Amino acid sequence: MKKLVYILIAIGLMSCKNEASKKETESMDTPKETVFKPFPEATLFSGSLLRYNPVESKYIKPRPVDVWLPENYSESKTYAVLYMHDGQMLFDPTNSWNGQEWKVDEWASKLMESNKTKDFIVVAIHNLNGQRWQDLFPEKSFSNLSEVDQELINKQSNAIKEGSDLNGDNYLKFLVEELKPLVDAQFSVYTNKENTFVMGSSMGGLMSMYAICEYPDVFSGAACLSTHWPGANPIDNNPLPEAIFKYLEAHAPNPETHKIYFDYGTKTLDAHYPQYAPKIDTIMHAKGYNDSNYKNLKFEGTNHSEDSWSQRLDVPLTFLLHSNS
Incomplete structure (x- = not known):
């Protein structure tokens, strides 16, 4: 029995x-279900653009997300991943609000072909009109303000943020907890932090800094172009820059395993940024950063626009994604 x-x-x-x-x-x-579909409406220099629209989230409002794949993208290869904010401004000026673009596909293609960067794809998260400031402001830095200063900032006559709630932490949760696993499953990419990067400009620059500080185990490099250190509208006796600096001072990631790039121009909105460069250098050098893993570059005569960022995009791309081969 x-x-x-x-x-x-x-x-x-x-x-x-x-x-x-x-x-x-x-x-x-x-086969993996493909949620990113070809977007033939985009006019590109090179490569192909896929779009998932809308991407639903439990953290932020639904929005389109684009993925740019280089020419001859192959599942037999493995690619690094660059996450970028303001996705509708990156590839095609006919789809941007101001007729300008970053020319990401141009620069990425040229740099990979010349072996100046490792092979990579770009994940482009679109912003939403009226929601951009709330999504991209480094939320935890707001707690460094006194109650009086918080009230001062909230009373600014700024339609974008008047009466609105900060949502930067949820924006990052969407990126890290929802979007990244989706990208990792859909494409032939490295999933480790050594091959995962984040980039943006202006408020997107602040958010890129925030992303690598909040998730140092996810991102190994951040590029922050024309970083908007004023935080909101530039005003006299603005308390926001110091609040952001305190956050960076407390949370900058380990310089032995991370790279951070800042830059700034000198015209239009960028004219407000040079005054903060010495403070940023002091913070980053005190945290152990040096020329090998940190840049804070001045581009004399450049303004706050996609046209300006497109002219120097090769600099941060090469810095973050430098090819060792």
Whole structure:
């Protein structure tokens, strides 16, 4: 009787094992559901653009997300990933609000072809009109303000932020907890921090700084172009820059395993930024950063625009994604 029981148990175990093996085989044979669809409306210099619209989230309002793949993208290769904010401004001026673009596809293609950067794809998160400031402001830095200063900032006559709630922490949760796993599953990419980067300009520069500070185990490099240190509208006796500096001073990631790039111009809105450069240098050098892992570059005569950022995009791309081969 006991022998019969053992035989029945063995048969049951073999059946379970075979079923599991069958499911594993089926899973391997079943192609991944593609949620990013070709977006032929985009006019590109090189490569291809895919779009998922809208991407639903439990953290932020739904929005489009684009993925740019380089020419001859292949599942047989593995690519680094660059996450970028303001996704509708990056590739095609006919789809941007001001007829300008970063020319990401141009620069990425040229730098990869010349072996100046490792192979990478770009994930472009669109902003939403009226929600951009709330999504991209480094939320935890606001707590460094006194109640009086918080009231001062909230009373600014700024339609973008008047009466609105900060949402930077949720924006990052969307990026890290929802979007990154989706990208990792859909594309042939490295998933480690050494091959995961983040980039943006203006408020997107602040958010890129915030991203690498909040998630140092996810991102190894951040590029922050024309970083908007005033935080909101530039005003006299503005308390926001100091609040942001305190946050950076407390949370800058380990310089041994991270790279951070800042830059600034000298015209239009960028004219407000040079005054903060010495403070940023002091903070970053005190945290152990040096020329090998930190830049804070001045671009004399450049203004606050996609045209300006597109003219120097090769600098941060090469800095972050430098090819060792």
